[in-house]
Amino acid sequence: MLQKFFDKTFWKFILVGIVNTLFGTAIMFVFYNVLHLSYWISSASNYFFGSILSYFLNRTVTFRSQGSHLKEIARFAANITVCYLCAYGVARPLVRWVLSGATQSIQENVAMLAGMCFFVALNYIGQRFFVFKKAD
Known part of the structure; x- marks a missing residue:
């Protein structure tokens, strides 16, 4: 099972993900830290624009x-929406709890990073086994 999961498709997904992550992350942090848009607008913009790519x-x-x-x-x-809501919905309260003594800006920047990590894992599973599932 692990061999099927971590085949060449997985590594292609990782390479494509690196390009996509650089693109989306730049959008997210510029929107949050430069344009001063909210946590939700900034992180959602990452996935709106990044999802197209x-x-x-x-x-x-x-x-x-x-x-x-x-x-x-x-x-x-559907996959992007579910993964986004789950990943960022878990990341924000989790990071707020772990970093309760930090400023809101630090909490939300760390939460966006954690949300990205959660999202990547969920998104790979969703794309591999739901969106682009090969017919058996």
Whole structure:
């Protein structure tokens, strides 16, 4: 099972993810720290813009999908939404609790980093086994 999970598709996903993460993270932290937008707007913007790039890169490079675009886009949007809400919904209160003595800015910057990590794990599982699932 582990061998199937960590095959070349996994490593392609990681490489695509690095590009996508740099792009989305830059958007998120510029929106939060430079434009002074809220935690939710900044982190959501990361995934809105990053998801567009992610869909096309993962569809063509990682999973080489030949499936229906409309079906995949619907599944992709659902996957991103669920992963985002779960990851960032857990990260923010968890980091607030762990870093209760820190400033709000530090808490929310760390929460965004933690949310990113949670999101990546959930998103890989969702894209691999739901969005771009190969027919058996």
